[in-house]
Amino acid sequence: MRNHSQAITELSALLGERLVTSAADLNLHGQNETYYPNTPPDAVAYPETTAEVSQILKICHAQECPVVAYGAASSLEGQHLAVAGGISLDMSRMARVLSLDAEDLKVTVQPGITRKSLNEELRATGLFFSVDPGADASVGGMAATRASGTTAVRYGTMRENVLALEAVMADGTIIRAGSGARKSSTGYDLAHLLIGSEGTLGIITELTLKLHGVPEAIAAATCRFPSVEDAVNCVILTIQSGITMARIELVDEMMVRGFNAYAKSDFPEIPHLFLEFHGTDAGVKEQMSSFADIASEFGSDGFETATTTEARNALWAIRHNSHYASAALGQGGHIWPTDVCVPISKLAEAVLQAQRDAKAMGLTATIVGHVGDGNFHAGLSVDPNDPDEMERAEKFTTALAETALRLGGTVSGEHGIGLGKVKFMNAEHGAAVAYMRAIKTAFDPKNILNPNKMFPAQ
Structure with a gap:
């Protein structure tokens, strides 16, 4: 990599005050939620449009300057860290809902909007965006890391909930992949190639997402088990029995101890399942009854329900804070x-x-x-x-x-x-890694998009 200073000079002329090199901003963009050392970029760019992202990438491509997309910085494997220096591309100013099509259950958004902000925007429509990784992540980051979360067992991951996207490629070319239709049999599926690519193949600048209707009835519950094995075997039989679960989360005894220490809760320090059921009033009651019958076979105890919005939110706030607990x-x-x-x-x-x-x-x-x-x-x-x-x-x-x-x-x-799981790629994917590298080279021949990620060093 070379000519970072020349790229920064040209980007400053393009963006003005939205190209930042202050120590405080660089330090902020070099932090992470886990154990990686602080890794500040050389500069932070704050684009506001797809056209600006394209211009930024054209400059960086010409100067061979690295570009790393930055959303909410909630990733847990250092995906947003600019380990080779260069530009941190902060997408927080691209955070608008662009269009809502309630009839077709879809919404088009910019990548910087967070999942909670999106659902706030959707509150009056009776629809919601289902993917819930716990953190209030940006939807662009969620797509780039193929995020999932507590509701994936019913509603799927980001892979199943992105219909189409717009992306800027390494040389500044803007592409669109996918459509508003629920399926297609035309061409290579570039949309789902970019989903999970962790910013190594292109920068996502727009997403068309599936929405779901807010259920008529929602109920949450907890129950505890004598052992982790009993709790897990209960889950297995529940899934095999075809009971529709919206969430079914295991917490072991050490995690319960952490909840009690951090959230001042008073759960017995033994394994628990945290549950949620969606459907009609009758359907939710039937699901809960069927689950309770199965759980009893594995020695469950203390089946406690949370049916009000406040009680459910309090329960899931405890679960979502497991990192800090x-x-x-x-x-x-x-x-x-x-x-x-x-x-x-x-x-x-x-x-x-x-x-x-x-x-x-x-x-x-x-x-x-x-x-x-x-x-x-x-x-x-x-x-x-x-x-x-x-x-x-x-x-x-x-x-x-x-x-x-x-x-x-x-x-x-x-x-x-x-950064953290690069060393396992060959063990999991074997000869397929060479084909992944070939795709990376074809999309990003100068290796400016999130370099030193995804693949082990050659």
């Missing part, structure tokens, strides 16, 4: 987060192995997961200034990834690759 259990104040996804029949084996590994390595680890689709997270409380603890944490994440692959799963169901 995990940190409350450690001394270092940092979390090394990781996730895997396995076939649901192997879920209990994977979770129990993770718990054994954490104990054997002397680590404080929480387990929380979207177990309805086989995805779970481990949060390790670490002190970045303790080399021994950091080494053990890395051994744990490696062991967990190896367990997932051995059981026929993937090293990440939600967090993505970023």
Whole structure:
């Protein structure tokens, strides 16, 4: 990479005060939610239109200056960090709803809008955007990392909820991929190639998203189990029985301890399931009754419901703050987060192995997961200034990834690759990595889009 200063000079002429090089702004854009060191870019650009993004990329392409898209900075594998320097492309000023088509259950938005802001905009329509990763992430970042979350078991991930997108390619070319139709059999599916590419193939500047009707009735609940194995086996039978679950989340005993410490809750410190049911009044009652019958077979206790909006929101606020609740259990104040996804029949084996590994390595680890689709997270409380603890944490994440692959799963169901999981790409994808590299080279021959991510160094 070269000529960053020339690119910055040209971008300053283009953007004026919206090209920032102050230490405070650079430092802010070099921070992350986990254990990676602060990695400030050389400058931060704040575009307001697709045309400006195109002009920025034309300049950076000519000068071979790296460009890293920046949304809400809630990614957990360092995807937004400008590790090669260059420009942090802050999309926060591109945060508008462009059009709403209620009849076709779709909305077109700019990438900087966050999921909570979008649902606020939709509140009066009786529709909602379903993907809920917990953090108030930007929808552009959610698409770039193929995010999912607590509702994926019913409504799907970003992959299923993006109909079309607009993107700016490395040389500044603007493309559109997909359409407002619910399916197509024409051409390569570039939209879904860009979804999950983590900003390495193009910069998403517009998204057309699927919407869903707000259910007539919503009820949440919690119940507890004698063991993680009992809770997971309850989930497996629930899914196999065809009970429609909107959310079904596992929290192990250490995660419950973290909730109690951080949120001042008073859950018994044993494994729990957090649940949500959507449908008609009669349908929700039937779903809850059917689930309760299955749960009783696995020794469940304390089935408590939350039917008011306030009670449900309070319950899910506890769950969504699991990252910070995990940190409350450690001394270092940092979390090394990781996730895997396995076939649901192997879920209990994977979770129990993770718990054994954490104990054997002397680590404080929480387990929380979207177990309805086989995805779970481990949060390790670490002190970045303790080399021994950091080494053990890395051994744990490696062991967990190896367990997932051995059981026929993937090293990440939600967090993505970023910096932290690059080393597992060859193990999971084998010869396919060479074809992924070929796509990257075709789309970005100068390697300016989020370099040093996705693939191991050659």
